[in-house]
Amino acid sequence: MKYLNKFLLVIIFFLYSAISFANEGMWLPLLLEKLNEKEMKSLGMKISAKDIYNINSGSLKDAIVSLGGFCTGEIISGKGLVLTNHHCGFDAVQNHSTLEHNYIRDGFWAKSNREELPNPGLFVTFIVRIEDVTKQILNGVTAAMNESERQSQVDKNAEALRATVKKESYQKVLIRGFFENNQYFLFITETYNDVRLVGAPPSAIGNFGKDTDNWMWPRHTGDFSMFRIYAGKDNKPADYSPDNIPYTPKKSLTISLNGVKAGDFTMVFGFPGRTMEYLPGSAVEQIMTVNDPAKISIREKALTVIDEFMRKDEQIRIQYASKYAGIQNAYKKWQGEVLGLTRTGALGKKKVYEAEFQKRVLANPQWKTSYGAVLQDLNNAYAEIKPYGFARDYYNEIISKIELFTVAGQLNSLVNAFDQGGEAAYGKRKKEVTDFLTHFFPEHNSQVDKKLFAALMKMYVEDQPKENVSPLMKERSLTTTEDFEKLAEKVYNETSILDSKAVNEKLQQSTNDVLNFIRTDNAVKLFNDILKTYQSQVQGKLNEIQTRINKLQRTYMQAQMDVFKERKFYPDANSTLRMTYGTVKGYEARDAVTYDFYTYLDGVMEKYKPGDYEFDVPEKLRALYKAKDYGPYGVGGKLPVCFIASNHTTGGNSGSPALNANGHLVGLNFDRVWEGTMSDINYDASICRNIMVDIRYVLFIIDKFADAKHLIKEMNIAGGPKI
Numbered sequence: 001m002k003y004l005n006k007f008l009l010v011i012i013f014f015l016y017s018a019i020s021f022a023n024e025g026m027w028l029p030l031l032l033e034k035l036n037e038k039e040m041k042s043l044g045m046k047i048s049a050k051d052i053y054n055i056n057s058g059s060l061k062d063a064i065v066s067l068g069g070f071c072t073g074e075i076i077s078g079k080g081l082v083l084t085n086h087h088c089g090f091d092a093v094q095n096h097s098t099l100e101h102n103y104i105r106d107g108f109w110a111k112s113n114r115e116e117l118p119n120p121g122l123f124v125t126f127i128v129r130i131e132d133v134t135k136q137i138l139n140g141v142t143a144a145m146n147e148s149e150r151q152s153q154v155d156k157n158a159e160a161l162r163a164t165v166k167k168e169s170y171q172k173v174l175i176r177g178f179f180e181n182n183q184y185f186l187f188i189t190e191t192y193n194d195v196r197l198v199g200a201p202p203s204a205i206g207n208f209g210k211d212t213d214n215w216m217w218p219r220h221t222g223d224f225s226m227f228r229i230y231a232g233k234d235n236k237p238a239d240y241s242p243d244n245i246p247y248t249p250k251k252s253l254t255i256s257l258n259g260v261k262a263g264d265f266t267m268v269f270g271f272p273g274r275t276m277e278y279l280p281g282s283a284v285e286q287i288m289t290v291n292d293p294a295k296i297s298i299r300e301k302a303l304t305v306i307d308e309f310m311r312k313d314e315q316i317r318i319q320y321a322s323k324y325a326g327i328q329n330a331y332k333k334w335q336g337e338v339l340g341l342t343r344t345g346a347l348g349k350k351k352v353y354e355a356e357f358q359k360r361v362l363a364n365p366q367w368k369t370s371y372g373a374v375l376q377d378l379n380n381a382y383a384e385i386k387p388y389g390f391a392r393d394y395y396n397e398i399i400s401k402i403e404l405f406t407v408a409g410q411l412n413s414l415v416n417a418f419d420q421g422g423e424a425a426y427g428k429r430k431k432e433v434t435d436f437l438t439h440f441f442p443e444h445n446s447q448v449d450k451k452l453f454a455a456l457m458k459m460y461v462e463d464q465p466k467e468n469v470s471p472l473m474k475e476r477s478l479t480t481t482e483d484f485e486k487l488a489e490k491v492y493n494e495t496s497i498l499d500s501k502a503v504n505e506k507l508q509q510s511t512n513d514v515l516n517f518i519r520t521d522n523a524v525k526l527f528n529d530i531l532k533t534y535q536s537q538v539q540g541k542l543n544e545i546q547t548r549i550n551k552l553q554r555t556y557m558q559a560q561m562d563v564f565k566e567r568k569f570y571p572d573a574n575s576t577l578r579m580t581y582g583t584v585k586g587y588e589a590r591d592a593v594t595y596d597f598y599t600y601l602d603g604v605m606e607k608y609k610p611g612d613y614e615f616d617v618p619e620k621l622r623a624l625y626k627a628k629d630y631g632p633y634g635v636g637g638k639l640p641v642c643f644i645a646s647n648h649t650t651g652g653n654s655g656s657p658a659l660n661a662n663g664h665l666v667g668l669n670f671d672r673v674w675e676g677t678m679s680d681i682n683y684d685a686s687i688c689r690n691i692m693v694d695i696r697y698v699l700f701i702i703d704k705f706a707d708a709k710h711l712i713k714e715m716n717i718a719g720g721p722k723i
C-alpha cells in the first residue's frame with residue numbers, strides 16, 4: 001500500500017507536469033522551428049517560426065528591442081515609433097518633470113517630431129542574429145578543469161570567436177552562457193543611442209492603482225509610454241544630434257483591434273531578465289525562509305521612511321517617485337513569491353521530482369558515477385552558503401538604500417582609480433563620477449537620506465551576527481548609546497559629500513586636493529570600514545562556495561537533461577531575446593474565488609476614488625466614459641482595458657508585445673498576477689498568468705484622451721473597424 005501510494009504520486013506528478021509544462025518556458029527564437037513550432041500551431045498559431053525569426057529577411061524579431069537593458073519595446077510604425085510600458089519610460093518622464101511641467105502627473109504628448117525629448121543614457125538594442133557557439137566556446141574544456149581554468153579557456157575561445165565573426169563595424173558581439181553554461185549562444189546586436197520621449201499618459205492612467213494594484217489581478221492600468229528611435233542620415237546608429245532623423249525599421253508590428261477571447265493563442269516576445277527554474281528544493285527553501293524575508297524586512301523600513309516624506313512634500317514626491325516604485329515593486333513581489341511557493345507546495349513537488357531523478361540516476365551505472373552525488377553535494381553547499389547569503393542580502397539591501405554610501409562609493413572609486421592607474425585612470429573615472437553626480441543630486445534629499453540611515457543602520461548593527469558589523473560603525477553607535485537618530489545627525493553633520501555645490505567645486509581642484517578631501521572625509525571612512533568588513537567576513541567565503549555551487553548546478557542541469565529525456569528544457573532567463581506562448585484564460589485564485597480574463601473601463605470607474613493618490617481618475621477620462629465615446633476601440637458599449645493569459649514571463653518582459661495567432665499586436669505585457677509571482681522559481685500553469693494592457697485601450701488613450709491622432713496615423717492597423 002505504501003509503495004502504491006508513492007508510485008501513484010509519481011505518476012500523478014508526471015502527468016501533471018506534462019500538462020503544466022505545456023505553457024511553461026522562455027524559448028530561444030532560433031530554436032522555435034525545431035522545438036516549438038508544432039506545439040504553437042496546435043495551440044492556434046497561424047504564422048510560422050520563420051515569420052518570427054529569420055535572419056535573411058525582415059521577421060517579427062526585427063521589431064523587438066531591449067529598452068535600456070531593463071525592459072522590452074516594440075516598433076509600431078515605419079518611423080521608428082517604440083511602444084513600451086509607462087513604468088519602463090518612467091525615469092525619462094521623471095527627468096523631464098518639474099513642478100511647472102509635471103509630466104508624471106499630467107502626462108506628456110509631443111505634437112511633432114521637434115517636441116520629442118532626448119534622454120541621454122537611454123538606448124535600444126536590436127538582435128540581428130543568434131548562433132549556437134557551444135562547440136567553439138567549449139573547445140579544449142575538460143571535465144578535469146577547475147572553474148577558473150574552465151573560465152579562462154572559455155574566455156580565450158570567446159575572444160578568438162569575436163575576432164572572426166562576420167559583422168558590420170557598428171554592430172556588437174555578445175556571447176552568453178545558457179543552461180548553467182552547458183551551452184553558449186552568440187548575439188549580433190545593433191544599439192541606437194538617440195531615443196526620444198514621444199508620449200506618456202498621466203500617472204493616474206499609466207500607473208492607475210499604483211502599489212495597491214501592482215502584482216494584482218483584476219487590473220485597470222494603462223501602463224504604456226512611447227519613444228522614437230533616431231538615426232544618422234544613413235539610418236545607422238548615431239549619438240544624439242538635432243540633425244538625426246526618425247529611424248526606418250526593417251519591420252514594424254501590425255496592430256489588430258480584434259481583441260482576444262478565452263482560449264486564444266498569444267505569444268510574448270521580449271527580454272526576460274532572470275529565472276531560477278532548476279534549483280534543488282533546498283535552495284528554494286532558503287529563498288523562502290532566509291533571503292526573501294531578509295530583503296522584505298529591510299525594504300519595508302525604507303519604504304515607510306520615504307513614504308512619509310513623499311506624502312508631505314510634492315518636490316520630494318517627484319524626486320523619489322521612481323526610486324520608491326522600484327523598491328516597492330520587488331518588495332511586494334517577494335512577498336507574493338513566498339506565498340505562491342508555499343501555496344502551490346513547491347517544495348513537495350521538488351521533493352517528488354528529485355526522488356524520481358535519483359531513482360533513475362541510480363539505475364544507470366554511468367549516471368550513477370557522474371550524477372549520483374550531485375543532489376547531496378548541492379544540498380550541502382546550499383547549507384554552507386546560508387549565513388553568507390543572508391549577510392550578502394543584508395549588506396546589499398541596506399547599503400544600496402542609503403545614498404550617503406552611494407556618493408561615498410563613487411568618490412572612493414576616484415581614490416582606487418588613482419592608486420591603481422595613476423593620473424590617467426583618475427581623469428577617466430572623474431568624468432564618470434561627475435556625470436553620475438550630475439544626475440544623482442537633483443533626485444537626492446539629505447533629510448530623507450538621514451532618516452534612512454537611522455532606520456537601516458539600526459538593522460545593520462542589531463540584526464546581524466556581531467562579526468559582520470563594521471567595528472567603526474559599532475564604535476560610533478556606542479557614542480550615541482545606540483540612538484540611531486542622534487548618530488545619523490552626527491554622521492551627516494560631519495561630512496560635506498552630500499553638499500552638491502561643495503563637491504562639485506572640490507572636484508575642480510588639483511588631484512591631490514581631491515584625493516585628500518575624499519580620504520579624510522568621515523562618511524567615506526565609515527563606508528570603507530563597512531565595505532572592508534563585508535569583504536573580509538562575507539565576500540571571500542561567499543564567492544568560494546558560490547563557485548562550487550555554480551559548477552554543481554551545471555552538472556545538475558546537464559543531468560536533468562540527460563535523465564528526463566521526455567521533458568523539453570528551456571534555458572533560464574538571462575536578459576536575452578525569448579519567445580513565450582500560452583492561451584488567454586482566467587484562473588482559480590483560491591477557494592471559491594475564480595477570476596475572469598478581461599477588465600473594462602467600467603472597472604476603472606468602480607475603483608475611482610476622487611482625489612486619491614492611487615485611484616483618482618482624470619476628468620477627461622470620466623467624461624469619455626460617461627459619453628461612452630470609445631470610437632472604434634470599444635466593443636458592445638464597453639472599453640476593454642486589460643487581459644491575462646498563461647504566457648511565462650518575468651521582469652524584463654515589461655513592455656513586451658502580446659501577439660495573436662497572426663503575429664499582430666493585441667496587447668502590451670506589464671505584470672503578473674499575485675498568486676503566480678513565484679513563476680521565476682516554480683512555474684505553475686494552473687495559476688501563473690501574465691497581465692497585458694489591451695492595445696485598444698492604448699490607442700483609445702492616445703486618440704480620444706490625448707488627441708494625438710497624428711501618432712495613430714503612423715501606425716499600421718489591421719483586422720478591425722476603420723479609424
Ligand code: ARG
Nearest residue numbers: 087210211214215325329671
Ligand atoms: N510589477 C510590474 C513590474 O514588475 C510593474 C511595476 C511598476 N508599477 C508599480 N506600481 N511600481 O515591473
Ligand code: GLU
Nearest residue numbers: 650651652653654670671
Ligand atoms: N513588471 C515587470 C517588468 O518590469 C514585468 C512583470 C513580471 O515581472 O512578470 O519587467
